[in-house]
Amino acid sequence: DAMVIQNPRYQVTQFGKPVTLSCSQTLNHNVMYWYQQKSSQAPKLLFHYYDKDFNNEADTPDNFQSRRPNTSFCFLDIRSPGLGDAAMYLCATSSGQGEQYFGPGTRLTVT
Amino acid sequence: GEDVEQSLFLSVREGDSSVINCTYTDSSSTYLYWYKQEPGAGLQLLTYIFSNMDMKQDQRLTVLLNKKDKHLSLRIADTQTGDSAIYFCAESIIPTASKLTFGTGTRLQVTL
Numbered sequence: 134d135a136m137v138i139q140n141p142r143y144q145v146t147q148f149g150k151p152v153t154l155s156c157s158q159t160l161n162h163n164v165m166y167w168y169q170q171k172s173s174q175a176p177k178l179l180f181h182y183y184d185k186d187f188n189n190e191a192d193t194p195d196n197f198q199s200r201r202p203n204t205s206f207c208f209l210d211i212r213s214p215g216l217g218d219a220a221m222y223l224c225a226t227s228s229g230q231g232e233q234y235f236g237p238g239t240r241l242t243v244t
Numbered sequence: 245g246e247d248v249e250q251s252l253f254l255s256v257r258e259g260d261s262s263v264i265n266c267t268y269t270d271s272s273s274t275y276l277y278w279y280k281q282e283p284g285a286g287l288q289l290l291t292y293i294f295s296n297m298d299m300k301q302d303q304r305l306t307v308l309l310n311k312k313d314k315h316l317s318l319r320i321a322d323t324q325t326g327d328s329a330i331y332f333c334a335e336s337i338i339p340t341a342s343k344l345t346f347g348t349g350t351r352l353q354v355t356l
Contacts, residue, residue, distance in 0.1 A: 137286075164342075175332060175346035176287070223286055231275040231336050233344060235286035 136160050137236035139224050145242045146214050154209040154239045156224030165207040166233065167199060168223040176223055182207060183229070211241075219243045248335055248347035255353045262320040264350045266333035269314060275336040276309065277344065278318045282329045290318070290331075320352075328354045 138157045146152040156165065164183050168176035180189045182201045196218070198210040211218055221240050225233040247269045256262045268276070274295050279287040293300045293307045293316075300307045306319040316333055330349045336342040 139286075173349075175349055178343060181343070225287075227342060229342070231342050232277060232289055232292055233342070234289060235279075237286045238284075240284070 137224060137226055137234055139222075139236040139239050141239060142237060143240050143242070145244060146211075147244055148215065149213045152211050152214055152241070154211075154222050154224075154241070156207045156209070156236055157205050158224075158226045158234075159205070160226055160228075160234065161204060162226035162228050162234075163204075164227040164229050165201060166225040166227070167197075167207070167209045168225065169218075170221040170223055170238070179209070214241070214243045216243050248333060248345050250331075250333060250347040250350045252348065253351050253353070255355060256323050258323060258325060258354055258356055260323055262318075262323045262327065262352055262354075264318045264320075264331050264333075264352065266316040266318075266347050267314055268316065268333075268335050268345075268347075270335065270337060270345075271311075271314065272337055275342070276307075276316050277334040277336070278305075278307065279332045279334060279346075280329045281332065281349070287332065323352075323354050325354045325356070328352055 140155050166181040167179045170176040179193045201207045221238045223238045224236040227233045250266050277292040278290045280290050281287045291302050304321045308317045330351050332349045333347040334344040
């Protein structure tokens with residue numbers, strides 16, 4: 134059974150057109166993360182929530198926002214996607230004990 | 245600051261053992277992880293080791309940790325074509341709401 138679910142798996146958006154990616158989890162984990170991964174690179178942490186506490190990485194562009202309405206769901210909003218935002222976006226969860234569990238990712242294409 | 249390094253590429257024959265190496269710089273690391281990523285997929289947690297351990301074995305996987313040299317390795321016994329993927333090591337320094345620092349990833353190619 135899928136534990137971290139991301140929708141959609143593939144998303145195409147136009148330059149400057151807002152887009153939202155979603156993540157849900159069945160693990161009841163406190164912590165949820167959003168990563169950006171570009172080709173042949175390691176995942177780069179954008180932000181994470183510990184329960185409702187939002188933690189932004191210092192170098193995450195303002196163009197990226199996140200919402201966590203409840204324990205199970207977390208959203209990544211890209212307000213004005215640029216060509217450089219084309220990437221795989223990975224959601225992960227953790228109980229806070231160390232290991233993180235990743236979803237399958239959403240591949241974003243910007244045209 | 246933290247820095248985690250891996251070699252970029254490893255090629256092995258099916259049936260041989262693979263050894264993927266990782267070095268890290270932060271001596272306060274508490275947990276070290278190995279993740280596997282197949283093309284177009286998310287990261288799959290393979291195994292992890294606490295920093296006070298030297299070795300952990302889990303079926304075909306053996307993790308060795310040399311804390312003095314800050315060196316971590318993942319050995320895959322009897323490597324199969326399904327093991328072809330990118331392998332990331334990662335370290336976690338703050339266990340609570342932990343943030344992972346990933347290595348650069350090693351692409352493992354398994355040949356027949």
